[in-house]
Amino acid sequence: MNKRLFLLIAYTCLFTAIPLCSADDNQLTDQEQSEGWQLLFNGKDYDGWKCNNGKEVASEVFDGSMQPYKSGGYLILHEKTFGNFVLKCDVKMPESCNSGIFLRVEDPANPVHTGFEIQVASGTGTSCHDFGAIYDLVPTTKNVSKGPGTWNRVEIKCLGPNISVTVNDELVCQMNADEFDLPGERAIDGDHKYKLDGKSRVIKDFARTGLLGFQDHGHPVWYKNVKVLPLP
Template identity: 40%
Template sequence: MIRRILSLRRPLALSLLLLGLCSATHAADNELTPAEKDAGWTLLFDGKTTDGWLDSREQPVAATHVNDGTLNPHPCNYMLIHKEVYDNFKLSLDFKVSPKCNSGVFIRTFPLKPREGKDVGFNGIEVAIDDTTTAGFHDTGALYDLVQPSKNAMKPQGEWNHMQITCDRSMISVEVNNIEVTSTDLDQWTTVN
């Protein structure tokens, strides 16, 4: 799941939410290299515990969500939130999708409390992770309902995929398997719709 994060500047006001990621990073990936440590990367999941993770009620996540070195937020609609808050960052993660997977990583999400009739996910932007082969507004790499990816760079179902999400001020970019598929400047979004 979330392997590591690099804060581009001092942490401020961003929280990461994960909605039903279908599978997570392999245990061998749950450590930082000396070069990554020197570059300022922070490990968010150690492959063994749920330390640092909360559910959408801000309660500690049960250890049952750790399976074979992966962080798996099943059941459906279960959100995992990392307790640290980041303003500008690079997030690196590995994932697999299962049949009919509908998942994602929430960024720029605040407040972390549900609103009446809406869960926490409606307070931010979702980077989609789905079991699809198209490149639409709800497919892997999309900023859900906002920006569709330039292509679907997913590997076949059941294979590991790599995603890197970069948030630097108003700029958001998404790479899937080392291919940039989405890039947008939130300052260009001047109307609500």
């Protein structure tokens, strides 16, 4: 093989191995920008974010990642509200973890009972309290978490009554809220946790627009590449 041909093959292999649409952490790719994605976390500070109690976020940004732990509130919430959207982020957990990603929160003062939660948790189970489940409503079909100390890709789509969860590129949970039109009804036996004035809520009646954020449930959890694509 002559030297010129060898160099041509080497350069071809090098550049085809590097995705042309890649971007650094906490930045949008050119394709994402053209599609209308919005970057919600800049990797440097909590601009655009506050605790659900209105306080400034007290926790520090760690190595380009947001950290709800000891933030000063139960959730850190983005200032914008979203209805139909796709949210994606990378999540890393400690060895023991029970936390969540909250969506369509109606009342920041009561997010537990007025917003949906996508479970972020250590373990290998497939209940409605395991990684990727729509918390206390719909169990995950499979647990594809890479485990503690490793980044997991999460993508959540909300479109009307439909919510779907993808973890590490695998669809693991889906829900049509309109199917739960009775108080306390969920995908499995038993009553769910969502109540107002002591009465079980009807999931069909949940708001279709609200705030999104990340929970401080007593465990350090890290998030980066937090991006949202509003849908019509």
